[in-house]
Amino acid sequence: MESALPPHCLNLDRQALVNRTPLPELAPVLLHSSSVPSEEEKSCVENAIQETKTTLAALDDEIAHLRSSLALLESRREDTERHLAKQEAVLSSLRRIPPEILGEIFLYACAESTISWPRHSHPVNSEIPVTNEIPWQLGAVCSDWRTVLHSLPKLWSTIHLNVASAHIAQGVTTIELTKRVHRFIETCLMRSGSEPLTFTLKYVATPAKSPEEDEARELTCSVLATLVEVSERWANVTLELEDLFSFHAILAPARERVPNLHTLYLCSLGQSATTPRPWHAIDAFVVAPRLANLTLIHISHPTDHLRLPWHQLRSLRSKGSNFHEGEFTRLLQQAHSLEEFRTEDERVLDLAVTSTNSNTSNTNNSAVYLPSLRSLVITNKGSYISRIFQLITVPSLTHLSIHSRTAYSADHTVSMLRRSQCSLQLQSLTLESSRDLEVVWEENYGIVCLLAEVKGVEECVLKVSKAADEIIPRLTVRRGMGAAPQRSPVIPSSHTGSGMMGLMGGAYGMSQVSTKVSGQGTVLLPNLRSFSLEDSFCESAGELKEMLQSRIVTGGSDASTGNGSSPGIAQLSKVHLKLSRPAPPSYSELDLLKDLAKEKSVQMDILV
Numbered sequence: 048m049e050s051a052l053p054p055h056c057l058n059l060d061r062q063a064l065v066n067r068t069p070l071p072e073l074a075p076v077l078l079h080s081s082s083v084p085s086e087e088e089k090s091c092v093e094n095a096i097q098e099t100k101t102t103l104a105a106l107d108d109e110i111a112h113l114r115s116s117l118a119l120l121e122s123r124r125e126d127t128e129r130h131l132a133k134q135e136a137v138l139s140s141l142r143r144i145p146p147e148i149l150g151e152i153f154l155y156a157c158a159e160s161t162i163s164w165p166r167h168s169h170p171v172n173s174e175i176p177v178t179n180e181i182p183w184q185l186g187a188v189c190s191d192w193r194t195v196l197h198s199l200p201k202l203w204s205t206i207h208l209n210v211a212s213a214h215i216a217q218g219v220t221t222i223e224l225t226k227r228v229h230r231f232i233e234t235c236l237m238r239s240g241s242e243p244l245t246f247t248l249k250y251v252a253t254p255a256k257s258p259e260e261d262e263a264r265e266l267t268c269s270v271l272a273t274l275v276e277v278s279e280r281w282a283n284v285t286l287e288l289e290d291l292f293s294f295h296a297i298l299a300p301a302r303e304r305v306p307n308l309h310t311l312y313l314c315s316l317g318q319s320a321t322t323p324r325p326w327h328a329i330d331a332f333v334v335a336p337r338l339a340n341l342t343l344i345h346i347s348h349p350t351d352h353l354r355l356p357w358h359q360l361r362s363l364r365s366k367g368s369n370f371h372e373g374e375f376t377r378l379l380q381q382a383h384s385l386e387e388f389r390t391e392d393e394r395v396l397d398l399a400v401t402s403t404n405s406n407t408s409n410t411n412n413s414a415v416y417l418p419s420l421r422s423l424v425i426t427n428k429g430s431y432i433s434r435i436f437q438l439i440t441v442p443s444l445t446h447l448s449i450h451s452r453t454a455y456s457a458d459h460t461v462s463m464l465r466r467s468q469c470s471l472q473l474q475s476l477t478l479e480s481s482r483d484l485e486v487v488w489e490e491n492y493g494i495v496c497l498l499a500e501v502k503g504v505e506e507c508v509l510k511v512s513k514a515a516d517e518i519i520p521r522l523t524v525r526r527g528m529g530a531a532p533q534r535s536p537v538i539p540s541s542h543t544g545s546g547m548m549g550l551m552g553g554a555y556g557m558s559q560v561s562t563k564v565s566g567q568g569t570v571l572l573p574n575l576r577s578f579s580l581e582d583s584f585c586e587s588a589g590e591l592k593e594m595l596q597s598r599i600v601t602g603g604s605d606a607s608t609g610n611g612s613s614p615g616i617a618q619l620s621k622v623h624l625k626l627s628r629p630a631p632p633s634y635s636e637l638d639l640l641k642d643l644a645k646e647k648s649v650q651m652d653i654l655v
Contacts (some may be wrong), residue, residue: 243282291315357381457493479510
């Protein structure tokens with residue numbers, strides 16, 4: 048750059064150029080006028096311009112040189128930082144953590160992780176962490192950590208296998224795919240040692256048949272056969288298989304070889320709607336001395352096609368299963384030791400037989416007696432819910448949850464509670480109505496009758512519509528109300544009719560519930576401490592505010608006056624509200640009428 052400088056600048060010091068060397072100045076008359084410079088002045092200006100450009104070029108050159116030096120220094124600094132980190136790592140306190148303590152830390156970090164196949168890589172731009180990647184990420188830190196991870200049997204004893212054509216890598220042969228999955232299973236089995244196994248095997252076929260689909264099913268059979276070989280270690284087993292009963296022959300060798308099996312989840316998808324053949328019955332779990340928890344999803348006639356130790360079950364969940372008439376009752380009779388029972392969306396064809404002894408005037412019901420049942424969750428149509436309550440007697444019930452998909456009638460629920468004599472000991476009640484606005488009044492009336500029955504409830508969750516119309520006012524604590532247990536006389540214990548009109552008993556029943564439930568007497572839910580309300584059609588919160596105030600004030604003070612007390616009424620300690628108000632109505636038809644009125648100069652006011 049310096050060799051290109053003009054002669055009068057050859058001896059300029061480079062550092063002088065950089066260090067604010069004075070730039071050539073022009074005469075003020077040339078800068079502040081529009082006069083044309085003379086030849087001599089023109090030559091002077093050109094020399095000044097050239098000198099300024101030379102200085103600018105020297106500055107650019109020095110800036111580039113400094114930037115290059117800065118980049119080299121920054122690179123050198125990064126290398127030095129990495130070198131320093133390696134040196135400091137030698138003195139890191141992590142090196143002094145015993146492997147067994149480090150293993151406990153890893154187990155805590157991987158508590159929500161599952162060793163899965165196929166392994167899904169972490170999305171590069173995803174903000175949601177993939178928990179199943181945590182074990183692999185920890186193992187990539189260093190060889191010592193990897194060794195500790197491999198020595199944790201508990202971590203490798205929980206595996207998830209999802210075999211489906213959609214998850215099979217394209218271009219991979221069946222032989223290679225089989226080798227990969229078996230290598231994965233063998234690795235998990237080896238590293239898990241003798242730890243009880245928890246595994247999930249999922250196979251869902253695609254709607255259209257394809258060669259890949261046949262490969263997926265063949266691979267599923269191979270995987271299941273490998274797992275059956277170590278069935279003595281099964282503790283928690285989940286099988287979500289397309290047409291579950293078609294795998295009965297592969298499961299057969301596990302018969303009488305599942306001594307540690309505690310939890311079993313069986314789900315049959317796809318062709319499960321068709322009834323399995325009698326010879327397709329699964330008997331692999333007929334002898335399972337520790338089996339206590341069972342989940343059945345879309346199982347056709349379970350008591351016919353599943354050989355299980357029903358009598359020792361403590362928890363049972365059944366969803367979308369098909370039952371013969373009388374089979375639901377038979378299932379409950381066989382599972383008489385249940386402590387928790389959940390049934391969802393199942394056609395219950397059974398009817399309880401009620402007979403009256405003419406000599407003693409006693410009513411006998413064929414309801415199944417479940418002496419240990421504490422938790423009952425029912426999700427179904429209203430008619431099936433009524434049938435289920437007719438079929439059971441549960442004297443130890445403490446938790447009841449009802450979700451009705453169609454109009455709900457409380458009469459059989461109340462009858463079951465009275466028959467079981469568990470109204471006062473019931474502690475938790477969850478009730479979700481159909482929210483059908485055509486029957487909302489009848490549903491809410493039935494809910495009030497149910498609340499009048501369950502005096503011991505401490506936690507109540509209601510998911511209803513228009514609760515302010517019927518339900519909320521009846522829960523308000525008013526001055527002079529007491530908490531003495533008192534059953535509502537509205538619903539007779541021997542009532543067997545269906546529908547809310549039969550429940551009400553005409554005008555007389557209506558007057559009684561108005562007097563007994565909402566009058567100055569016994570308050571509903573005197574032990575209520577936790578209240579949750581989801582109202583999808585809440586037009587006003589005035590009644591709700593009054594009710595909550597009356598329950599929050601210590602001793603159940605009158606919300607309207609702020610004084611007075613109702614002894615024996617529990618104070619609310621937890622409230623959850625989720626309210627929504629219907630959108631205002633829209634009448635697009637009236638827009639044309641408004642335009643016509645404006646055109647004809649007619650005054651028109653429409654309030655919506």
